[in-house]
Amino acid sequence: MGRRVLLIEDEPNIIEALSFILTRDGWTVHTHSDGTTAAARVRTGSPEVVVLDAMLPGRSGFDILRELRADPSTAAVPVLMLTARGQERDRDLALRLGATEFMTKPFANAEVLAEVRRLAGG
Amino acid sequence: MILTFNILVAVSLGYVAMLFAVAFAADRRARAGRGGWLRSPLIYTLSLSIYCTAWTFYGAVGYAARSGLEYLTIYLGPSLVVIGWWWLLRKLVRIARVQRITSIADLVSSRFGKSPWIGAVVTLIAVAGVTPYIALQLQSISLTFAAFIEGMDGGMDVDFVALWTAIGLALFTTLFGTRNLDPSERHHGIVMAVAVEAVVKLFALLGVGVFVVWGLGGGIAGTLARIDASPIPMWQGEGGRWVGLTALSAAAFLTLPRMFHVLVVENDDDRHLAVASWAFPLYVLLMSLFVVPIAVVGLERLPEGSNPDLFVLALPISEGHGGLALLAFLGGFSSATSMVIVATIALATMVSNHIVAPLWLSVRGPDEVARDLRGTILLARRVSVAAVLALGYVYFQYTGSGVALSSIGLIAFAGVAQILPAMLGGITWRGATAKGAGAGLLLGAAVWAWTLFLPSFGTAIIPQPVLDQGPWGLAWLRPRALFGIEGLDPLLHAVLWSLLLNAAAFGLVSILTFPNPLERLQGAQFVNVFDQTGPARTWSRSGAEVEDLLVLAQRVVGHETALDLFQAEAEEQGKSGHLPDATPGFLQRLERELAGSVGAAAAHALVGQFVQGPGLSVGDLMAVADEAAQILEYSARLEAKSAEQERTARALREANDKLTQLARQKDAFLSRISHELRTPMTSIRSFSSILQEEGLTPAEARRFAGIVEAEAHRMTRLLDDLLDLSVLRDGQVTLERQEGTLAEVIDRSLLSAGALKGDLAVLRDPAAEALPVVTDLDRLAQVFINLVSNARKYCDADRPELRIAVQRRGPQVIVDFVDNGSGIPAPEREVIFESFARLSGRRAGTVAPSGAGLGLAICREIMSLLGGSITYLPGQGGAAFRVTFPQGVAAAAAE
Known part of the structure; x- marks a missing residue:
């Protein structure tokens, strides 16, 4: 069994792409697409890395991030935040709220993979 | 012979x-409006x-x-x-x-x-x-x-x-x-x-x-x-x-x-x-x-x-x-x-x-x-x-x-005459109370029954000894000689006593009892009916949900009548859409409409079920307590003026809100466009690089290529929609005037939206649809396609159903699209016609992503260009949209 990554994302095709490249790299990929229950899923699944989309149905990724950081059991989980809006504001907000890394869509597969590896190792 | x-x-x-x-x-003449x-x-x-x-x-x-x-x-x-x-x-x-x-x-x-x-x-x-x-x-x-x-x-x-x-x-x-x-x-x-x-x-x-x-x-x-x-x-x-x-x-x-x-x-x-x-x-x-x-x-x-x-x-x-x-x-x-x-x-x-x-x-x-x-x-x-x-x-x-x-007829006359004291007293004397009226009615009716109605059956109900000596030997209760007064004509005897006792009880009990606030209010309304500008308010405040009231009204006075009533009220209040505020005045008017169908008492009880808080306040009663006609008229004028100011203020407030909202919307719009373009782009970029690598199975490669193509289509659609919307908003469109029947447009729309093969059942009304229309049929079809696709995508019933109802009102054609899903929650209804207002509903399919959320915004622009409108219809159970547009000149001339 490989290392666990939790993918919180609602676009089915992006989920498929990320799952494909991460699985091929030896990760066990769990996916979750509902914003309201995402934080709980992080707590119960205790993944090594979380990939978190900023815009989710039900609840924004920023809110989820805030909750994760406030909870001692998940405060230290590395989070890679993805956003499709690509504004400076979003980047600042994500980093201030405690995102470990931040990337805008569209991303290069290799970069995502490198970031996930780095977060898991660091 | x-x-x-x-x-x-x-x-x-x-x-x-x-x-x-x-x-x-x-x-039939009356219904056709020719019954003058x-x-x-x-x-x-x-x-x-x-x-x-x-x-x-x-x-x-x-x-x-x-x-x-x-x-x-x-x-x-x-x-x-x-x-x-x-x-x-x-x-x-x-x-x-x-x-x-x-x-x-x-x-x-x-x-x-x-x-x-x-x-x-x-x-x-x-x-x-x-x-x-x-x-x-x-x-x-x-x-x-x-x-x-x-x-x-x-x-x-x-x-x-x-x-x-x-x-x-x-x-x-x-x-x-x-x-x-x-x-x-x-x-x-x-x-x-x-x-x-x-x-x-x-x-x-x-x-x-x-x-x-x-x-x-x-x-x-x-x-x-x-x-x-x-x-x-x-x-x-x-x-x-x-x-x-x-x-x-x-x-x-x-x-x-x-x-x-x-x-x-x-x-x-x-x-x-x-x-x-x-x-x-x-x-x-x-x-x-x-x-x-x-x-x-x-x-x-x-x-x-x-x-x-x-x-x-x-x-x-x-x-x-x-x-x-x-x-x-x-x-x-x-x-x-x-x-x-x-x-x-x-x-x-x-x-x-x-x-x-x-x-x-x-x-x-x-x-x-x-x-x-x-x-x-x-x-x-x-x-x-x-x-x-x-x-x-x-x-x-x-x-x-x-x-x-003739004797049967007179018995009936004497019976119903018992209502007279309460009726006459009620419309001329403000001191009359419900208890008084009840006492008079009951006593009068009892005397009538005892002295006239029951004896009319012969001795079948009242036996001869009782007629002669009174019940239990009480001579003063003899049906033909009440209180020992003999020698009167039996009919006259009964009428005199019943009405006398009736009126006396009515008057006495009214004087001795106190009317409740509603009685006082109605009393003033009835007695001074010619001095009033309108009915007084019986509701002082309201915690009523307007939509509940609409559902209630629809069930009592019928679907269209209720919608018309609510819409007219909303217009009066200067609001758009179908739902007015539940102001005391509106509750009053609504209650009166319902009363026309089920009577005042039931209507009051029905509306009361939905309104919390006391029905009448002391302040409301003050207005009733001592109204000289002049004071009333003066205050009515004041009220009209302040109502007008309130309307203007409300309109201004709405306009201001709208402007602020527009500025916010512009930012949001750009950010949404960015999001909507980057999302398909992400899949395309990611799968393109995967496809360049070695070691994919042919099945995987085919699937990934398919996703790339679908996402590329999605982007094209989005760009098309954006262009469409901006053209529509600038009013740079030329409309084609085409003749056809509504049925053809709906047929075409159902086909294009793919509703004919899915599991969505479509209920139609062929007779009403056989309606000639002259308008831009392609644009109209575009609106219908949007509504049908939305029903396909978002209707969450186990057996999804879409009802398309057509009606004509004057020169206007009204087409309702009503599905049986859980509908759109009230707060989101405000925004569905805005750009990128995609709701948090379920998605259909994984390969083909859903639309960009511009559909209803485009529909709204189209309908306004066609001289009509599209609105969300509340209170229908599922999601419901009403499309209204003029039937067109040629069709009217052809009639």
């Missing part, structure tokens, strides 16, 4: 069929003639043969009312219109604080009083049949005639009187049929009269000589009985449910009363003109022991004038049927609104209120029609045909 039983039956049936046709045609002349003062006056029932048609002659000119009192009372109490009738008509009164029970109940109890008591009195009256009509019809078949072979059972008459009348009344729950309770068809019958009976009686005077009596002089010589005591009886009977018939004219119905409820215009004030007395004068000659000649010519109640018929028969006899028969038949029909409608309305509805409301919990109120009330009305006629038939069976026509 030889009349057989069968011919008689055939003629009656033919006549009834003619009435059906008249009623049907009048109803149906509501002329002439028709109104003729409809009042249901006062002249079979009792007056046949019975007046019998009455004259027994008691001389006393029969005139029956005509005198009502004539005095229409001439002398003109102002009172006008007040009643005005109150009924302002308060949406449906019946006399509704009037009294509404006046006394919308009390369900008062309504029920008045209804019970009316049913008890009118049942003998209906029996009387059945009796007259069966008697006349019997008169015809006398001497014919085969003793036909006349009961059978009465039974079938009752059944036939129930059918007619149900068809035309209870077809729908009309908020105004007006029945054009029935009023028209009644007017026709009024003409028939007048002609019939005049015909017989002319025949008797000039054919048998030897002209005017000869007839006068015969009258002088006749044994009838023309001026028999003491003056007290004359005055008493005149007053009684005047009271009954105002309180008989059927009279109240034609006089007040069916009245369209106060001014008709002015015509009726001379035309109605003229009508009854003509009706009474030949009564004495017929009685005198009948006594002379017909064999000893003939029933004088049948002289009108027996004279032509015995003289061998079959045709005239048939006319007389039809006259009597008309008198009987028209009375029964209107009386039954009036009673059925009262029973359903004041007995069934309150019971039903108290049995069901607030959650279930109005689930199917409309159906329940209609059913109750139909059952009541049958029940009232059945009661009449049973009474007819019970009393047999031994009682003279």
